[in-house]
Amino acid sequence: MAEPTLQTSFIPKKSLHSMRAPSSGTGVFLVIALVLFLASLTVAGVVYVRRVSLDKAINGPQGLKESLATAREAFNSDLLTTITRFDLKLSAGNELLNRxxxxxxxxxxxxxxxxxxxxxxxxxxxxxxxxxxxxLRGEAQSFESIALQTESYVLSRQFKDIIFSNLNVDNKEKVVFELSMNVSTDLISYKEFRRR
Structure with a gap:
C-alpha cells in the first residue's frame, strides 16, 4: 500500500493571477457625473450670455427703453389730454344713462x-x-276686484311685494284702499326702454 503524502506547507502552490477583484462600476457613475457637470456648465454659460445680450438690447443705446422714450416724446401730449378728457365725458354720460x-x-x-x-x-x-x-291710493267696485287686481299684478311679474292696506267701504259703496308695491328695475330703466 502506498503511503499517503503529508502536506508540509499551507501555502498554495497555484498562481493567484486567476483570482481578480470584481469591478465595482464606479467608472460608469464617474462618467455620468462628469457629463452632467459639463452639461450644467454649458447651460449656465448659455443663460449668462443670453441675459447679457437681453440687458444690452433693453438698456443699451438704441435699446427698447430708448425707443419707448423717443416714442413717448414724439406723441402729442395735447392730443392725449384731449382724448383723456373725452373718455371721461363719455364715461360720465354712460353712467348717467345707466342710472x-x-x-x-x-x-x-x-x-x-x-x-x-x-x-x-x-x-x-x-x-x-x-x-x-x-x-297708490284708489277705489275699487268690490273686494273681489281688489283680489283680482292683486292676481293681475302678480302674473305680470313687473310688480313685487304687492300689499293692499287700509281697505274701507266709502259712502258711495266703493272700496277705498292703499296699495304699495315694488317695481322691477328693468321696467323703469331708460337704457332698457331704449332697447325695446
Missing part, C-alpha cells in the same frame, strides 16, 4: 295690468335704497 329712469313703461304697465273696476286717485313714487316703490 336714468323713465316712467313711461311704468305707466304703460299700470294701464295694461290694472282692471277696469279699479281706479287710482293718487300716485307716489320713491326709490329708497335703489328699489323703486309705488304707493
Amino acid at each position: 336714468h329712469v323713465t316712467l313711461v313703461p311704468l305707466f304703460e304697465a299700470l294701464n295694461q295690468y290694472t282692471l277696469k273696476t279699479v281706479r287710482f286717485t293718487s300716485f307716489d313714487y320713491e326709490s329708497a335704497g335703489g328699489v323703486p316703490k309705488l304707493i
Whole structure:
C-alpha cells in the first residue's frame, strides 16, 4: 500500500493571477457625473450670455427703453389730454344713462295690468335704497276686484311685494284702499326702454 503524502506547507502552490477583484462600476457613475457637470456648465454659460445680450438690447443705446422714450416724446401730449378728457365725458354720460329712469313703461304697465273696476286717485313714487316703490291710493267696485287686481299684478311679474292696506267701504259703496308695491328695475330703466 502506498503511503499517503503529508502536506508540509499551507501555502498554495497555484498562481493567484486567476483570482481578480470584481469591478465595482464606479467608472460608469464617474462618467455620468462628469457629463452632467459639463452639461450644467454649458447651460449656465448659455443663460449668462443670453441675459447679457437681453440687458444690452433693453438698456443699451438704441435699446427698447430708448425707443419707448423717443416714442413717448414724439406723441402729442395735447392730443392725449384731449382724448383723456373725452373718455371721461363719455364715461360720465354712460353712467348717467345707466342710472336714468323713465316712467313711461311704468305707466304703460299700470294701464295694461290694472282692471277696469279699479281706479287710482293718487300716485307716489320713491326709490329708497335703489328699489323703486309705488304707493297708490284708489277705489275699487268690490273686494273681489281688489283680489283680482292683486292676481293681475302678480302674473305680470313687473310688480313685487304687492300689499293692499287700509281697505274701507266709502259712502258711495266703493272700496277705498292703499296699495304699495315694488317695481322691477328693468321696467323703469331708460337704457332698457331704449332697447325695446
